[in-house]
Amino acid sequence: MTIDDEAFWELVEDEYAALPKHLVAGLDNVAIFVEDRNLDEPDLLGIYEGLDVTEREGYGYGELPDRIVLYREALADISADEEELRREVHITLVHEIAHYWGLDDDQLHALGWA
Template sequence: MIDMDAATFEDLVVSELDLLPDDMVDGLDNVVFVVEARPEDGSLDLFGLYDGVAVTERDRYGVGELPDRIIVYREPHLHACADEAELRDEVHTTLVHEIAHYYGIDDDRLHELGWA
């Protein structure tokens, strides 16, 4: 388990997001990234969540839509990781996993690809 304050963790998430390939993030439209302490149920099992409608399932989407959200949960990450290198790897995996949901890739396919 790692001890890290919320601001430092958020900076780490931003730095990992900046390291993602351009072709992965350039297609994101109307998406915000949010860091929260824990999921609503208080569990430590969920590292991230995509809250929105995948681009593959949208029939109409336009001006005035609330942004989709990709949420990264701080406490589950800190609880699961032993050091900062492991934390960075896990945050990276979480970001890729949730961005994949935006693009319509489900958990089964992510497991096949090694991202879940």
């Protein structure tokens, strides 16, 4: 499917608002970005760039925000319709926020989020 930037951002905002409060409470200095596609890994759906909370010694003052990047085209490529795209965005947000909390891909896989 295809979706333009504005409609995708609205979808991301809706799905972020629908996340469990215990997952997003306490997120600190994290920004969400949308890009078309990761040039190095074109099928990558999202990525967390930053230090997870388990690695943040002396972190905080004047630091640039950590980033969660969602890749619009890659997510749209694996989605047949808007309902499926919403589900994939939701899962990707949970996955990347979990990295912020210090969970690695093996742990996420065990929990069914990878």
